[in-house]
Amino acid sequence: MSLLAIRRFPDPILKRPTRYVQRFDTQLKRLIDAMIQTMHSHPRCVGLAAPQVGSAWRIAVMDSSRHPKTTTTSGLITLINPVIDEQKDQTVQREGCLSIPDFTANVRRATRVHIKAINQSGTPFEIGLSGLEAIIAQHEIDHLDGKLFLDSVENVKTDVFRRKAYL
Numbered sequence: 133m134s135l136l137a138i139r140r141f142p143d144p145i146l147k148r149p150t151r152y153v154q155r156f157d158t159q160l161k162r163l164i165d166a167m168i169q170t171m172h173s174h175p176r177c178v179g180l181a182a183p184q185v186g187s188a189w190r191i192a193v194m195d196s197s198r199h200p201k202t203t204t205t206s207g208l209i210t211l212i213n214p215v216i217d218e219q220k221d222q223t224v225q226r227e228g229c230l231s232i233p234d235f236t237a238n239v240r241r242a243t244r245v246h247i248k249a250i251n252q253s254g255t256p257f258e259i260g261l262s263g264l265e266a267i268i269a270q271h272e273i274d275h276l277d278g279k280l281f282l283d284s285v286e287n288v289k290t291d292v293f294r295r296k297a298y299l
């Protein structure tokens with residue numbers, strides 16, 4: 133097991149846009165494996181983006197299958213160089229983040245997204261996600277653009293909540 137330390141706000145790496153991956157080698161595979169293990173080591177963590185573990189590459193991993201609210205799930209998804217090219221409908225849902233452990237917030241997101249990305253072997257793929265998985269993907273891709281969920285809050289006074297412990 134190689135677990136990576138989680139960077140927390142206000143670490144400046146969380147605010148920097150990431151770089152597109154161009155080399156699909158064993159080093160990349162090791163980083164992704166470590167990100168997946170790190171995500172799975174945190175109870176109820178359903179997504180992790182490279183800047184959260186101190187890496188500047190445009191990579192995110194997600195796995196909604198362990199979340200209690202999950203109805204349908206694609207399981208583990210690795211997104212390299214992801215871009216959202218279509219979004220539909222909107223919902224407001226409570227979000228949290230390992231990098232901002234003291235707060236949760238209501239954030240407006242699309243309920244359906246279509247994403248273009250590359251897999252670990254360097255092969256491009258497209259995926260449509262809905263519900264919780266669409267929300268997770270938008271949260272993680274925001275990380276890759278240097279955005280945190282608190283940046284998307286519409287009203288800081290009514291939509292941000294302090295929490296006692298990260299569950």
Ligand SMILES: [Zn+2]
Nearest residue numbers: 228229230231
């Ligand atoms: Zn996050």
